Amino acid sequence: MGPQLNSAAPLQSLPQFRTAEATAGATMRVADFVPCDGTPSRLQSASYVGNDRKAAERVRVIIRCRPLNEKEQAEGSEVVVHVDSPSATVTLCRTDGKSCGSEKRFTFDAAYSWNAEQKHIYDETAVGIVESVMEGYNGTIFAYGQTGTGKTHTMMGTESCHVNKGIIPRAFEHIFSRVACSTRTRYLVQASFLEIYNEEIRDLLAKNPTGRLELKDHPRSGVYVKDLSSFVVKGVEELQAAMLAGQKNRKVGATLMNVVSSRSHTIFTVTIESCESVDGEDSQIRVGKLNLVDLAGSERHAKTRATGGTFKEAAKINLSLSALGNVISALVESRTNFIPYRDSKLTRLLQDSLGGNTKTAMIATIGPADSNYEETLSTLRYAHRAKNIRNKPRINSDPKDAVIRAFQEEIAKLKAELAYAATLPREIERVVEVEKKVLVEVEKKVVVPVEKEVLVERVVEKVVPGPPAEEELRRLERAVQEEKRLMYEDFEREKKQIEEARHIAEEEKASLMEELEARKKEQEAQREHQEELIAKLKAMEGKIIEGSQVKQQAAKQEQELRRTQLELEKQRQKELQMKQDLEKHQLERLTLEEKFNSREEQIGCLTEKLEKLWRSFKTAMAEIEDLQHEFQAEREDLLDTIRQLTRELKRQGAIIDHFLPKDAVA
Template sequence: MVAAASRIEGNMGEGINREPSFQEEEDEFSGVYSIDVAVRVRPLNSMELADSQLHTVRVMDEKIVVVLDPSKLEGGNEDDYLRAHRSRERRYTFDHVFDETASQQKVYAATTEKLIGGVMEGFNASCFAYGATGAGKTYTMLGNKENPGCMLLTVGELFHRIEDDTSKTYRVYLTYLEVYNENIRDLLNPSTGYLDLREDPVKGICVAGITEFSTTNVGETMELLQRGNLNRTVEPTKKNETSSRSHAVMQIMIEAKEKTADISEQVKIGKLSLIDLAGSERASATDNRGARLVEGANINRSLLALANCINALASDSEAAARAGRNGRRRVRSNFVPYRDSKLTRLLKDSFGGNSRTVMITNVSPAGNQYEETVNTLKYANRAKDIKTKVVQNVVELDAHVLQYQNIIRELRSEHRGQEGEERGRLAV
């Protein structure tokens, strides 16, 4: 069964020097990457169909998304004199655009599947869903029993690849938390209460006191994921009957090392972060009161901080590109307000650090969601300009005296086995 491992402040393995050394040599997964941005358009839901909402989003060539002005479509508001001579059509280009007919498998294959190989080789990767409330983020990341989402499909493929790789030994452990009303809570061990964020000079941003659960197969990992989802804060609103009132962050850490015994060896540590963000919302549209209104205010606060970080990082990347083209050296960089929210502090590595990141933007095609859809696509379009530098995380493992004896014992038993096989062949 699933066993709780050590707390996050503890060491991840005996004899491991926690000082990482980053390899700068050429590698298949290392280098500078732009954030990979995908857009998924969900179908009209039952409430929107009952309200006869217009379908205002069009997908072209799986790269371009067009948002049409609902007042200019048939049945729209033709008496909107303030905008009579202003076109409100918007067109954006992204790495991938999925219409309402796209399957979960298709979205997964174009986004998170390509991150798995790098994580197994000691690189960091992140995937998160972004969008307004009711846009389909939780369905994209979690899905259901019939149509599992990116989280479940990624975990399944990860363990299949680990089982197929016989040249290395792997250790896998995970954490699952939520950010609710600017407080962090462990979804797998809620009894720990609210947790604090710490910034470690070696491990980076980490959550003090969160429990790491070690897992060995797909079944155990799925059980942990389901247990965490049951503890997540979900409440009905006017826009969504199962609205996520918190940001959920699942992090899977993988330690890989060669099976061949040696007195000194390298351990590659990869981290995969899968994030299901809560949706931005307008109080006037959701008609929230009381606790729901406070939750919505905190959700919007953290998402505004995230948008400010996206703008600052994108401007930083653009300024660096202009300085390079003009032959000038840019001395000053923009300030990125990571500390404005606990969510942005948690996602610091995913946006501006050592991580290859995929952003899945979910939008609604309904005419009454026009403003929310345009704003979401604006920030997604801005995120395309952010660049991250991905390097391999390698930890040097030095064997102790007792480990030398174990290594010698393993080599001797392996040598005896080879001699036995040789005698058997000679006898035949």
């Protein structure tokens, strides 16, 4: 498979040969797939037995075939894959003559050849799921295939070329174009990005992208990743920035099959919460989750020649993909009640996407070269089984843990605080005016006693005796001295009182000044708090995005175009289904309508039918032989992996024994 994300998390179980045997059983039960039809198989998930099937829908499976690469052209490889897009069929022709049934034909929901445009694939594959997510459903789009077949190109595309943008960036644009054309609905969009590298879950958007995260089960929301970072985004640019930041932290490596091979599975999740306003009041909240999954490619050691850490990565990748195959086989097997989701962290994270509350589309990528015949055939069988999985998607309405509800409550609280804070400045200004008046009165009290003091001094200065007789003069002098003494005492007493009054007034003035300054500071703090509330309110409201009136008309037209394309795609799928049903029942109708004019004609017809049945029998036997050969190759590859890992384990043990004493090891 093409380049993938860094993987993480140890496998919980190691079914060494379980994949081949489980796959054999499931495939041989549907070995009569030639010709394959797109109708749901009688094999259904045990989860839905006895349930309302009208509510269930199949996993959509799409095939995409890349062109021959430079290496295959240099080797002179032949094209063995033929894609018929109108009928959504893929024909695989074997050129070595090893099998009697040299031609194998599969029918899917859609099939694209190497010249299919990225936009065309997105419009016919992903638009319906993204639209459903905007309405509150869960949706998953994942790419599966051999390493180097173009999974990452399909999901991510080329950043520098708009024409070659993949499904993920186009989904970003689709989401916010839908937001732009909505006038009565408010949205909250969050993004997270994780990878599974060596069965360890890592957060690609965290400061430490190599840290391990744990999987947890919640009784209401199901499986989730503890401490996974999630960011609120307000536009396409922020989503793309998050995707590019995570891509830089992905694990990639070079093998003989792919120079930029992804060494991990990645899941980019976009959570969209919406709340529609009706008559000025908010209606129910809906939460849709879009999982965009880029799986690491399946590898065979004989072709990749991986060594060291790359070999260990390949072993973990193959084991997780084997666990995914076991889950798919169990879901389409009607007699199986146990689904082994816990065999891998990948299958646990995709539990809702496979047989649960999700609308799912699987894009299987294949290569056309004869050198990859077995891998291509394995991918086609894998994908053909997956299209028989039935999910039961439903709208997620009014969840108790909706973030948009918490944001709306916080916004309402901030508005109430802001309204209260708006009344405080007027109250503070009124109090300040009163304080100023009081301060003026106090200042007057301080000034008046000072004037009285000066007046007293002048009176004292004007008391001057006249020139009477000496006795009278002495008497007058004594009287004056006594009066002067009394006046001085009165003056000192009054002066002391004035000073005390002035001191009290100054203290009162200082106290009032301090109180006034405190009021001013309180007013300033209140204004700052009000500004903070306004800024916080704008930030909170900015996270809940609504449609723009300026872009509304253009966005509505684009939305109508998408809706028309979606209707056309549904009509095309319906016509394809009817055509496949017609082909399927044509032979039965002809058999019922047969009338023979003579015994010889009847014998000839029965002979022809017998020959057809014999050819079908030989094809089925050839299919069994091919399956046995494929399972044997898988066993040998697994055994080779076990041998390599055993040698590595012994080597590590020898190093430990050589450098550490036995008592330290014990």
